[in-house]
Amino acid sequence: PGRPSSNFPTPSPHKMPPAKVKIERIMDDRTRQNTFHKRKLGLIKKAIELSVLCGCDCAVILRSCPTITCKEGKISAYCSKDLDAMLTECREAMPLAVYNNDEYTRFTKEEAAGGVDAKDAK
Numbered sequence: 001p002g003r004p005s006s007n008f009p010t011p012s013p014h015k016m017p018p019a020k021v022k023i024e025r026i027m028d029d030r031t032r033q034n035t036f037h038k039r040k041l042g043l044i045k046k047a048i049e050l051s052v053l054c055g056c057d058c059a060v061i062l063r064s065c066p067t068i069t070c071k072e073g074k075i076s077a078y079c080s081k082d083l084d085a086m087l088t089e090c091r092e093a094m095p096l097a098v099y100n101n102d103e104y105t106r107f108t109k110e111e112a113a114g115g116v117d118a119k120d121a122k
Contacts, residue, residue: 023104029067036064044078051080059086 026032040062051058059079066073079086 032065033067040064040076044076047078048080057081057086059083 026035043060043062047058047060050056057080059077061075061077063075064070064073077083
């Protein structure tokens with residue numbers, strides 16, 4: 001009496017969080033290329049946002065993996081100012097922080113929850 005009858009389930013008010021992506025090389029070529037393209041656009045968008053919001057100079061340089069159609073991989077770049085000028089500045093005064101893949105765990109939530117303070121992750 002109080003509830004309308006329906007053959008359709010009522011939508012759940014709680015959505016499942018997206019599945020966690022394991023960070024390891026994607027073996028399927030097509031999936032790897034699609035992931036690279038999507039994440040490249042996302043990274044450039046974040047770089048633009050960081051530059052606009054914080055007024056900082058920002059550069060991103062990426063080289064895709066070699067493919068059947070491009071044996072060397074393709075280079076893509078974003079720079080909030082003149083790329084040559086920014087590269088010259090970097091060559092003249094090496095940055096204080098240059099990160100590599102070995103430092104991935106410093107940037108994950110699990111590791112940060114395990115005792116790495118934000119002030120220690122400079």
